[in-house]
Amino acid sequence: MNITLKVWRQKGPNSLGSMETHQMTDVSGDMSFLEMMDVLNGNLIRAGKTPFAFDHDCREGICGSCSMFINGEAHGPGRNVTTCQLHMRSFKDGETIHVEPWRSSAFPIIKDLTVDRSAFDRVMQAGGYVSVNTSGETQDANAIPIPKHDADEAFSSATCIGCGACVATCKNSSAMLFVSAKVSQLSLLPQGKPERKERVIRMVDQMDLEGFGNCTNTGACEVECPKGISITNIARMNREFLSSSLTSK
Amino acid sequence: MSNTGMLKSSLAKKYFMALTGLFLCLFLVGHLLGNLQLFVGGEEGRLAFNNYAKFMTSNPLIKVMSYITYASILFHVIDGFVLTIQNKKARPVKYVVEKGNRNSSWGSRNMALLGTILLVFISTHMMNFWWKMHFGDMPIYKGVKDLHTITTNFFNPNENVMAGGAMALYVFAMISMSIHLSHGFQSAFQSLGISHPKYSPTIKMIGTAFSILIPAAFASIPVFLYITQA
Numbered sequence: 001m002n003i004t005l006k007v008w009r010q011k012g013p014n015s016l017g018s019m020e021t022h023q024m025t026d027v028s029g030d031m032s033f034l035e036m037m038d039v040l041n042g043n044l045i046r047a048g049k050t051p052f053a054f055d056h057d058c059r060e061g062i063c064g065s066c067s068m069f070i071n072g073e074a075h076g077p078g079r080n081v082t083t084c085q086l087h088m089r090s091f092k093d094g095e096t097i098h099v100e101p102w103r104s105s106a107f108p109i110i111k112d113l114t115v116d117r118s119a120f121d122r123v124m125q126a127g128g129y130v131s132v133n134t135s136g137e138t139q140d141a142n143a144i145p146i147p148k149h150d151a152d153e154a155f156s157s158a159t160c161i162g163c164g165a166c167v168a169t170c171k172n173s174s175a176m177l178f179v180s181a182k183v184s185q186l187s188l189l190p191q192g193k194p195e196r197k198e199r200v201i202r203m204v205d206q207m208d209l210e211g212f213g214n215c216t217n218t219g220a221c222e223v224e225c226p227k228g229i230s231i232t233n234i235a236r237m238n239r240e241f242l243s244s245s246l247t248s249k
Numbered sequence: 250m251s252n253t254g255m256l257k258s259s260l261a262k263k264y265f266m267a268l269t270g271l272f273l274c275l276f277l278v279g280h281l282l283g284n285l286q287l288f289v290g291g292e293e294g295r296l297a298f299n300n301y302a303k304f305m306t307s308n309p310l311i312k313v314m315s316y317i318t319y320a321s322i323l324f325h326v327i328d329g330f331v332l333t334i335q336n337k338k339a340r341p342v343k344y345v346v347e348k349g350n351r352n353s354s355w356g357s358r359n360m361a362l363l364g365t366i367l368l369v370f371i372s373t374h375m376m377n378f379w380w381k382m383h384f385g386d387m388p389i390y391k392g393v394k395d396l397h398t399i400t401t402n403f404f405n406p407n408e409n410v411m412a413g414g415a416m417a418l419y420v421f422a423m424i425s426m427s428i429h430l431s432h433g434f435q436s437a438f439q440s441l442g443i444s445h446p447k448y449s450p451t452i453k454m455i456g457t458a459f460s461i462l463i464p465a466a467f468a469s470i471p472v473f474l475y476i477t478q479a
Binding site for chain 2 (some may be wrong): 006008019044071072073077098100102104105106132134169171172173174201204207208211212213214215217218219220223224231232234235236237238239240241242245
């Protein structure tokens with residue numbers, strides 16, 4: 001298949017960017033989107049031009065590195081897939097495909113399609129951890145009884161790979177889906193109980209400091225999330241934050 | 250962590266938005282029940298409506314409720330304005346292509362626009378009726394301010410050349426309110442953390458019914474007054 005690509009080109013964090021057009025011929029439908037981008041970069045290098053910078057790592061949908069806003073949607077038109085799991089057969093022959101970076105003031109562009117997502121790391125550092133006993137007699141996690149429902153919920157929240165698609169998709173660049181998934185995962189389990197109240201307050205404070213927008217419950221994030229994280233996590237965080245704010249010392 | 254920190258947070262702004270919004274939903278029900286009396290015609294309807302209007306402007310308990318309503322509207326507007334400004338700032342460079350309709354409803358993405366339409370409507374609506382009733386030069390009928398005549402004449406094409414336009418704008422405002430409520434009602438519960446597979450579907454169902462029935466009932470009144478008096 002033949003496609004027209006319009007890809008965001010931006011030299012550095014402070015430069016002005018614009019869309020650059022490239023024609024791609026003989027694209028296989030079995031290629032992943034990133035493999036197609038590799039071919040484009042190969043062509044550019046052979047022609048003595050600068051390839052496009054983009055993040056990628058595992059290429060099997062679990063690392064959360066790839067981050068492209070394709071044809072107006074985070075990770076493209078597919079559901080429950082990351083960019084690396086998106087195949088070119090999802091597009092039509094002759095189609096024009098727009099590729100942009102995540103856009104949010106909290107995710108500044110480093111170059112082309114690469115953005116700085118360290119804001120997520122700082123939110124995690126603020127409270128996304130649990131205390132463990134280091135006396136040498138650490139209890140086996142399996143020895144702690146956990147209701148099946150809680151374990152399932154925590155696991156489903158833990159599938160968040162921190163790619164930032166929720167922020168990229170949200171019209172307000174809100175990070176609520178990410179932060180609420182992390183808060184939920186840790187607060188649902190007994191291991192997360194000691195820091196439970198402080199955790200949600202600290203993580204929300206850091207989220208606000210980073211300049212993410214406010215959640216207006218459009219629900220767009222859960223539709224575009226490659227891991228299908230539900231906005232019931234956001235409701236849980238709203239509850240946790242309210243009760244923690246009212247009861248913490 | 251002090252509670253002042255909580256008040257500044259993005260989540261607290263959402264709690265306020267939800268609480269004021271839900272209170273205004275209650276107000277809508279009360280206001281509608283009063284307005285529905287306009288369907289009662291003749292002398293009986295005129296006296297009943299005027300006495301009701303007098304009660305609504307003089308009863309101390311209603312007065313307290315009305316001040317809470319004014320405060321709710323004010324907070325809802327200011328909070329909404331602050332949230333919108335912050336949210337615009339969070340994405341200074343827009344996407345070249347963005348397909349919001351693939352993942353969310355139009356109403357949920359345009360609450361600020363719909364809210365602004367409603368604010369303009371509420372301002373004109375209060376100038377036309379509330380201001381006249383409180384501070385204007387009102388005709389007196391049987392010892393009571395005759396709000397019934399003011400209202401029915403307002404939507405009477407033989408008394409007011411703008412009656413048709415007023416009715417059309419009223420209906421437009423109610424459509425905007427319907428879309429605003431279709432997202433706002435259930436969204437308020439989500440913001441307050443009230444979400445559970447057991448009852449969330451019911452909340453959504455009530456929200457949908459509320460957002461259709463209440464504005465439709467409100468809009469039916471000027472349409473009724475216009476058609477029956479034309």
